[in-house]
Amino acid sequence: MDCHEFVNLMSSYVDGDLALDRAAEWQQHFQHCPECGQFFKSFQSSRDMLRFLKKKPCPIEITKRLHSLVLGQLTRRKEQPAGEGSKSD
Ligand SMILES: [Zn+2]
Numbered sequence: 001m002d003c004h005e006f007v008n009l010m011s012s013y014v015d016g017d018l019a020l021d022r023a024a025e026w027q028q029h030f031q032h033c034p035e036c037g038q039f040f041k042s043f044q045s046s047r048d049m050l051r052f053l054k055k056k057p058c059p060i061e062i063t064k065r066l067h068s069l070v071l072g073q074l075t076r077r078k079e080q081p082a083g084e085g086s087k088s089d
Contacts, residue, residue: 001029006036010043 001009006029012018013026030037 001025003029003033003036006030006033007039010040014044014047 006026009018009022009026013023018026030040
């Protein structure tokens with residue numbers, strides 16, 4: 001299994017939709033690939049947050065606040081000068 005496949009199967013794995021042998025392959029990749037391990041962690045925490053938001057009725061004020069928070073972060077990131085000449089790929 002490669003990283004691309006790992007990411008594709010992530011939500012199925014979390015939902016318990018993967019066949020046992022696929023789930024075992026998935027776990028193997030997770031254990032041996034630090035990058036995917038890290039990605040999975042952030043995936044889980046954003047998922048937990050979504051679950052939390054779904055559980056509670058989300059008042060429009062909170063939605064607005066979250067929205068502006070996210071927008072603020074995006075804008076701040078854009079304002080920062082990009083690394084000069086260093087292409088990561
Ligand atoms: Zn990987």
